[in-house]
Amino acid sequence: MRSPQARFTSPLRGAALTARVGVAVGVCFAVCFLTGLYSHYSQEPHQPVPVPSSPVWGYRLTQGLHVVSGTVAVPLLLVKLWSVYPLLFAPLPRPRLRPLLLTALERGSVAVLVASAVFQLATGLANSAQWYPWAFSFRSAHHALAWVAVGSVVLHVAVKLPVVRAALAGPLDEPGGPREQVGPGPLTRRGLLRGTWLAGVVAALATAGSTVPLLRHVSVLGVRSGDGPGGVPVNKSAAAARVTALATSPAYRLRVRGPGGTRTLSLADLRALPQHTETLPIACVEGWSASGDWTGVRLVDLLALVDAPDDAEVVVTSLQPRGPYRRTVLQRTFASDPRTLLALGLAGEPLGLDHGFPARIIAPNRPGVLQTKWVARLEVRA
Ligand SMILES: Nc1nc2c(c(=O)[nH]1)N[C@H]1C(S)=C(S)[C@@H](COP(=O)(O)O)O[C@H]1N2
Ligand SMILES: [Mo]
Secondary structure, X not given: OOOHHHHOOOOOOOHHHHHHHHHHHHHHHHHHHHHHXXXXXXXXXXXXXXXXXXXXXXXXXXXXXXXXHHHHHHHHHXXXXXXXXXXXXXXXXXXOHHHHHHHHHHHHHHHHHHHHHHHHHHHHHHHHOOOOOOOOOXXXXXXXXXXXXXXXXXXXXXHHHHHHHHHHHOOOOOOOOOOOOOOOOOOOHHHHHHHHXXXXXXXXXXXXXXXXXXXXXXXXXXXXXXXOHHHOOOOOOHHHHOOHHHHHOOOOOEEEEEOOEEEEEOHHHHHXXXXXXXXXXXXXXXXXXXXXXXXXXXXXXXXXXXXXXXXXXXXXXXXXXXXXXXXXXXXXXXXXXXXXXXXXEEOOEEOOHHHOOOOEEEOOOOEHHHOOOOEEXXXXXX
């Protein structure tokens, strides 16, 4: 009887191909994992070791790499899965407990690997397209599954290391392989591999424009590519955040609280304080980033009004009535950095309502989610 596996006849498949594509998938996963951990940690309100505020473009680079490496991994992983999936139909070993158990373990671990990798890439892509068709917290789920995915990758590599080594040491085209064989089509392994790398490059170009302005016009997947008031895209509008009435009210006051008491400042009071301009990027977890020229009051100047200590941590609260980003924490590295502004303007114009009018936080090397808009209160954490 023909085993189901015998129906997969493509001579292109083979360890030589799988191993080469596998190495590239591994590199993408490693970059994606490390940059992802950094992003996750950056968003933690309690940081035993605070993230530094320099270089200003740090998060912009790491998060750009995160989204690009994840996107590049998609075509690579598809080719890798295609190259090995007939193994799923390989006949089971003789009905003896030990071999059966080992096979079950191996296939089980591969199933976990494939499921977690597909979950990570699919939710990540959806997130960078600003599509959240699920109820769970994206950040917690994406973080937890990252460990599962990387753990199963490490296990898989450990199990397959001898095969991978031998395959990488050998030629891509085995003797009697597809090059000599008269196959169903003209495609060789070399051609397939070139096509795979090309797909990776196309995926990179399609996303990198969200970070690299020069590539903006080729990046079809770059959903936020730098258009918007002041050259900075708008993520959540004032209408979506339901803050329009509060933000435009003449009764707006900023409250600053610290050891020296509470100060209440109107927008005119804020404008009367010394103004500074800083060029700082907004770098969203979704992968897009854009640099802006922000003008406003230095946070350190505001903190000095309430006698805040040099190592103060500051809780920022938005006028926004609800939402996960209405309260954020500025660790001491950001709170004490003279480049951190309570911005009142962007690109020489007063701040637009959607960019956080009357006042927003802009700090160097911070994830965009923490650049709080429509700021109502600044409180030194006791
Ligand atoms: N109050 C408040 N601030 C917020 C947000 C929000 O939803 N509410 N979104 C954050 C996110 S996710 C990003 S990327 C930046 C985007 O700022 P922008 O819309 O001015 O580009 O604002 C941040 N500040
Ligand atoms: Mo964001």
